[in-house]
Amino acid sequence: MNTQEAIELPDSKTESYRFTPIARELARLFDLTTTAESTAPIEYQPHLLPLTGVHNLVFINGKLTEGKSLPWVKVSDDVHTENGLDAFAKLNYSQQEETVSISIPQGTAPGVLCIYYVLTGKANVIAHPRIALSAGPDTEWLILEKAISLANSPTFLNRQCTVSLAPYARLSWVQIQSDRADSFQVNNTEFRVAEKAKFNSYTLSTSGAMIRNNLSVRIVGSEAEAHLFGLYALSGKTHVDNHTVADHEQPNALSNELYKGILADQSKAVFNGKIFVRQLAQKTNAFQSNRNIILSDAATIHTKPQLEIWADDVKCSHGCTAGQLDDEAMFYLRSRGISEGKAKSLLLHAFATEVFESLSHQGIRSVVDEILEGRLNTIA
Amino acid sequence: MMLTINNLQARVGDKAILRGINLSVKAGEVHAIMGPNGSGKSTLASVLTGREDYEVTGGDVTFNGKDLLSLSAEDRAREGIFLAFQYPVEIPGVSTVNFMKTALNQIREYRGEQALDAVAFLARMKEKMKLVEIDQSLLSRSLNEGFSGGEKKRNEIFQMAMLEPKLAILDETDSGLDIDALRIVATGVNKLRTPQNATIVVTHYQRLLDYIVPDFVHVLYQGRIVKSGGRDLALQLEEKGYDWIKAEAAAV
Structure with missing residues (x-):
């Protein structure tokens, strides 16, 4: 398929991509x-x-x-007409006519859906999947996403997702980003959370070349709840950029965001967390925290909270930290006979596990724990 | 001889803190190291257990025939040295139970012993908990997080009981304890005494030595042991303070 006009991807002059030169990397490796x-x-x-x-x-x-063949999955051709799409979304639409719609109707029993993106081929392996998911009233589902590169050359996954939660829906969204060291990802995800719905997002990034996650949550109903959790534990030259938005349009809602990072070697992470509280959204509670442990002098973190608040009766907080493993804690553990490596991984594990504490599905939780454990044992 | 310290010197940055310590400890003995603030007591405890903030500039230490100073902190622990911290560290997310299981099994691995299974570990834990009157719910919580001063110190002695060290070094274990907590901690330490192990009690005050009765008392001043004696020396210090020691040291 060919595009009529070349789509210009955001380069380092674009503020929100200042630290993530993904356009340059993609141009070097792929024909988009x-x-x-x-x-x-x-x-x-x-x-x-x-x-x-x-x-x-x-x-x-x-x-x-x-x-x-799943009854609530539908594949349709879709031409997007909405204005204001970002460049990666435009690219996705220009290269992919298929939208996969998933509608989980009211009355569906709770369940788990795993979505895998397999990338394969010899050269220029690019995929632009697009998903629209709606969780019906009072449904309770968990969605898990994972990319699997089986190519013998670099891969680029540019996936678009729009998700809506109907009133009283309870949805958990888990992204596992632990693909090969030459894999690139852009994940644009927008969640709309309606009245009294409850949403949990978990993003675990452990490997890859460069990953950009644009994750935005719009609170479009009152008394909704959104919890955004993220953990990146990186080594080598992996670069992970999380841009998140919690946009409160309606009152009496809660958003709570906790992203934690562990950075080794020459890895790099970017965290940008925006919170908007619109004038209508009185009695909003919006919290954000980004904490990082830097294990190497060559690793970097750029972290930035951005709050825009128009309502006057709100509770908001944000905080970010970057530090090293606590020497006192390390000595304490070692003084009891625990090796330096094991002491490190114990402390890192203790630091990381908070992120997934609320992930209650046992099977998914043990998958996440195992990936995390493997990652932390090799990083330390 | 279990421990032989020979002319040990250490510094932090440019500042010499230990300026030639000599001390020998045999199995079965309890030694008290006393001295005014800043005399080097805690530094000695830290250097013996392998804290890396200090640079050893001279002397040597032999522990059961091994060159102690060449060992890492964890290997010293595995050889049987234990430090009860003056300020036990709070570690959110790691429970005492998990901590002890990991430590015990790493020590056993070093000694070529099999890992303890869950049942044996639990049995050992139950037995040692009684010794220091510590509650299991405390041990399932994050290590020392939100513990009172007394709970932290009891947890130190619990860990000591679990690891069964050959040489225990108690660094200002009495600081911040009320009399009841002090008694519980001291009772725990006394119950753990055997003819095969030894204890070094580092303390500023005589108080703890009413409960843990030392065989020898050494006074540390300006990085040297300036006086050694029996239990009476501690009582003398209690009565007269440290000024006469300072005066004596200055006269030499």
Whole structure:
């Protein structure tokens, strides 16, 4: 497929991409005006997470391949006409006509849906999957997303997601970003949370070349609740950028954001957390915290909270920290016979686990714990 | 001889803190190290246990035939040295139970012993909890987080009981304790005494030594042991303070 006009991706002159030169990297490695054609059948099953009793959707190079027959999944051609899309969204629409709609109707029993993005091919492996999900009133679901690069060259996943929670819906959204060291990702995700709905987001990033997560939550109903959790534990030259937005449009709602980072080697992380509280959104509680442990002199973190508050009766707080492992704590553990490496991983684990404390689904939780544990044992 | 300290010197930055310490400790003995503030007592405890803030500039230390100063902090612990901290560290997210399980099994691995299974570990924990009158709910919580001063010190002695060290160094264990907590802690320490292990009690005040009765008392001043004696020396210090020691040291 070809685009009519070249889409200009944001470079380092664009404020919100100042620290994340993904356009430059992509231009160096890919031809963004084309997309990899579907390839011969590929053995992806062994790479899926070991979970039972869950539904799977599998995209191969951006096209839905497995899960089409699920009753609430629909694939449709979609031409987007909305203005104000960001460049990556435009790119996604220009290269992908398919939107996969997932509608979980009221009365559906609680469940888990795992979405896998398999990237495969010999060269220029790019995928632009697009999902629109709606969680019906009073439903309770958990969605998990994971990219799997099975290519023998760099990969680029540019995925778009719009998600709406109906009143009283309870939705958890888990992104596991632990792909190969030459994989690039841009994840644009927008959540709309209606009245009295409860939303939890968990983003775990452990590897990859460069990842940009644009995650925004719009509180469009009163008494809604949104919890945004993130953990990035990075080594090598991995670069992870989390840009989040909590936008309170309606009153009496809560947003609570906790992102934590562990940075080793020459890894780099960016955290930018915006909170908007519109004039209507009185009695809003909005909290944000970003805490980082830097394990190496060559690692960097850029962290920035941005609050814009128009309502007058609100409670907001934000804070960010960056520091090293506590020497006193390290000595305390070692003085009891625990090796330096084990002491490090104990402290890092203690630091990290808070992020996933509220993730109550046992199977998913143990998958997350295992990935995290493996990551922290090698980082320390 | 279990521990032999020979002319030990150490500094922080440019500041010499230990200026030639000599001390020998045999199994079964209790030694008290006393001295005014800033005399180097806590530094000695830190240097013996491998804290890296101090630079050893001279002397040597032999522990059960091994060159102690060449060992890492964790290997000293595995060889049987234990430090009860003056200020136990709070570590959110790590429970005492998990901490002790990890420590105990790393020590056992070092000694070529099998890891304790869950049942054996629990049994050992229950037994040692009684010794220091510590509650299990406290041990399941984050290490020392939100503990009172007394709870922290009891937790130190609990850890000591779990790890069964050959040489325990108690660094100002009495600081911040009321008399009841002090008694519980001291009772725990006394119950752990055997003819095979030894204790060094570092303290500013005589008070703790009413409960943990030392065989030897040493007075540290300006980085040296300036006087050694029996238990009477501690009582003398209690009565007369440290000024006469300072005067004597100045006269030499």
